[in-house]
Amino acid sequence: MRKSAGWIASAAAAVLVAAGAITYAVAADDGGTGGTVPAADSADAGFARDMAVHHQQAVEMAYIVRDRTTDEEVRRLAYDIAQTQANQRGMLLGWLDLWGLPKVSSDAPMSWMGMGGMADGEDGALMPGMATDTELEKLGTLKGKQAEVFFLQLMTDHHKGGIHMAEGCVAKCTVGVEKRLAQGMVDAQQSEIALMADMLRARGAKA
Template sequence: MRKRTDWVIGAVAGAVLAAAGITAAVASDSSGSSGSDGSAESARTPSNTSADAGFARDMSVHHQQAVEMSYVVRDRTENEEIRRLAYDIAQTQANQRGMMLGWLDLWELPKVSPGDPMEWMDMAGAPSPGDGSLMPGMATNAEMRRLGELNGKQAEIFYLKLMTAHHKGGIHMAEGCVERCAVPVEKRLAQGMVESQESEVELMADLLRARGAKP
């Protein structure tokens, strides 16, 4: 097996590149046009309690666990199909996390929520957080420990089930941003998350069935 550091280096490098590339796009979306008073629309910079800021903060936390979960299963199985899926999820979500943290820096907003997670959106229809879970879809500390204790097919099945729930919670949150966020580039990122994670949920259902497990 490749060492975990190979994955970490790749994820960090991708996140740095993604974060470096977002400043111009977000600045253009947030303040590139003129308002009715002739000034740049700097007033469109999201507030600390806005959906834009809330989504960037909460999804960054949500993504971080998906990256960690993928690193764990990568070391618990030799199956290349699962390792490839885990690698793709880790790379994608590390890059997106870098973008969202970059936006918070650009907006000069704190990366820690001033209130409870997901206060910025209506929780109606959201998957219920598990006991000890910070947000819908997130694994508990006990589940993360168990994943780190399993091997082979058992680890693969548990990872797929955890990540399916994780994606469903993330999809609900991303749909909330599509409805509530004001910065166009962030809304586009959220819509892309919905589409890619729905596709991965379908793939993981197939992988679970192939292992004799129910989605």
Template sequence: MNRTQWAAVTAVVLAVLFAGAATVASAVGDGGGGDGTSDTPTASSADAGFARDMSVHHQQAVEMSFIVRDRTEDEEIRRLAYDVANTQANQRGMMLGWLDLWGLPKLSAGSEPMAWMSGSGGGEHAGHGGADQVGQPAPAEDGVLMPGMASRADLARLGKAGGKQAEIEYLQLMITHHNGGITMAEGCAKLCTVDTERKLAQGMVDAQRSEVDLMVDLLRKRGAEARTD
């Protein structure tokens, strides 16, 4: 088993262990009404929609992080990639665990991604963020399911790059990815009714904004800038 496969197995194990402990402690008895009631979120709720969509969004971040760890020897980038993969694999495990506890499907056939954000005031898909964000998500195309996600061409380019170029590709893609995720998490912080999930979403916003600032600095050290298209 190669290094990437071992890393993937490790992330999955961590996610399952974390989900097993954290979801039971945090989601059982945390009512959907946000006022102490025991209402369980429905399949069409913002709570369920965010958990489903952000799980998919996070999975790609984990994938990109494993790719760059095998494409560079730079310890700063490798540490960043490990932190992103570990954090987002754990969070993904929590969200999938909540869906299990709520008795809801992890995939919703016939439902458009981001439909749960229609009430957030963010417009169609509500995922492109404001004009002041660095690295705006591209329009959905070439396999892009949600704002900020990399296309198939992006992933192929990252997988072929090496050294400094791989570092730049990863940082540019991840800045865009984080900004798309930030907007999604802001939507949940506003629309979700499960208190624990709202807190997780706000934590994502704060952490990913900080990581965007770090990645912008890392790009500048490499003579590059975040993408704006």
């Protein structure tokens, strides 16, 4: 229990550090916008809002599987995902604070990509790649190898959806530091998809 609490505390600390540090990052790089704050309906703001929600679910899934298996390889991957995405989520929310923009919008998710209305939010899945509420509940009931396989399958789909969104920001966002973060997400998550494919094969399963 203490290990679990310490792990969660570490992830929370990463968010706080990122949220505080991001002010300096943006101040040092206005992305060529001349210091102009992005509009509330811009790709920059839409990506920040949507990816923060997307990342939050990845962190939740990582927390769930960590307590459903003793496999160190899966637990290590879950820890890395939770740390990285909690950190990035803090950065995205920090930008919205810095820009004085709301963290929620009445616009449909993905509207900034021209995909408004394509994600219907059925059973809690608000955006491409997101797990449904039913799938999250199922993950919480599995143990051992079954939990590992289902987590890896869910996270593979989650990463594919995240990559699609991040590529949209690379193409449409105007703030340089945010575009670079998005490209970093694409590169890292593509690498993790390859790793998870290997992990699934080792467990006799497919993505």
